[in-house]
Amino acid sequence: MDELKNYIVQPAPPTVYYIPNFITEEEESYILNKVYGVPKPKWTCLSNRRLQDYGGIPHKNGMIVEKIPSWLETFMNRISHFKLFGDKVANHVLVNEYLPGQGIMPHSDGPLFYPTITTISCGSHTILEFCDSNDRGKICDLLLEPRSLVILQDDMYTKYLHSIREVTEDRITDCYANLKECSSKYSIGEVLKRKTRVSLTIRNVPKVCKVKLWNL
Ligand SMILES: O=C(O)CCC(=O)C(=O)O
Numbered sequence: 368m369d370e371l372k373n374y375i376v377q378p379a380p381p382t383v384y385y386i387p388n389f390i391t392e393e394e395e396s397y398i399l400n401k402v403y404g405v406p407k408p409k410w411t412c413l414s415n416r417r418l419q420d421y422g423g424i425p426h427k428n429g430m431i432v433e434k435i436p437s438w439l440e441t442f443m444n445r446i447s448h449f450k451l452f453g454d455k456v457a458n459h460v461l462v463n464e465y466l467p468g469q470g471i472m473p474h475s476d477g478p479l480f481y482p483t484i485t486t487i488s489c490g491s492h493t494i495l496e497f498c499d500s501n502d503r504g505k506i507c508d509l510l511l512e513p514r515s516l517v518i519l520q521d522d523m524y525t526k527y528l529h530s531i532r533e534v535t536e537d538r539i540t541d542c543y544a545n546l547k548e549c550s551s552k553y554s555i556g557e558v559l560k561r562k563t564r565v566s567l568t569i570r571n572v573p574k575v576c577k578v579k580l581w582n583l
Pocket residue numbers: 461463471476486495529566568
């Protein structure tokens with residue numbers, strides 16, 4: 368945790384860490400190859416995005432644990448190293464794919480996860496927006512660059528909702544809370560076109576059940 372203190376995003380409510388270039392370009396291509404190399408049934412298709420679950424499907428009675436491929440474990444270990452999940456390690460990865468114009472409605476990740484979200488972005492930037500859960504008033508926006516890691520905890524997990532707007536481009540404003548932490552230097556007014564973004568959301572599901580499989 369201590370090594371994260373240089374990455375805290377100050378104008379945002381507690382707590383946001385933003386690490387640009389958390390992975391290299393080679394690792395980004397490697398992740399994209401693995402994500403697109405799965406058999407088609409691995410994808411769950413929703414109306415406005417596709418996703419893949421690794422580690423199991425979180426459930427209130429406990430997640431039935433599934434073996435995670437070793438290529439993903441490499442990145443989970445890199446996250447677990449920060450000790451963000453109490454005395455536990457990451458045990459679940461949600462892969463989301465967004466085409467330009469796709470997004471996700473305001474929501475909170477809820478009680479099935481330890482209240483820390485860590486997300487690696489691949490292939491495109493996006494804008495992650497936060498709003499108040501009562502009046503939907505804007506709290507802040509974060510510019511997530513490709514290859515970055517964002518970590519959300521505390522009020523940013525429990526109190527506010529997060530969302531991604533269904534747009535194909537974003538105009539840079541000085542309102543992005545992490546603009547000065549970004550690796551690229553953007554000019555105000557510049558327009559960034561969204562490409563296909565694949566995000567890896569790496570979390571801990573505290574309640575798991577290991578089913579015993581009998582040989583009948
Ligand atoms: O893709 C992202 O960065 C956010 C995904 C998300 O909020 C979720 O799946 O709960």
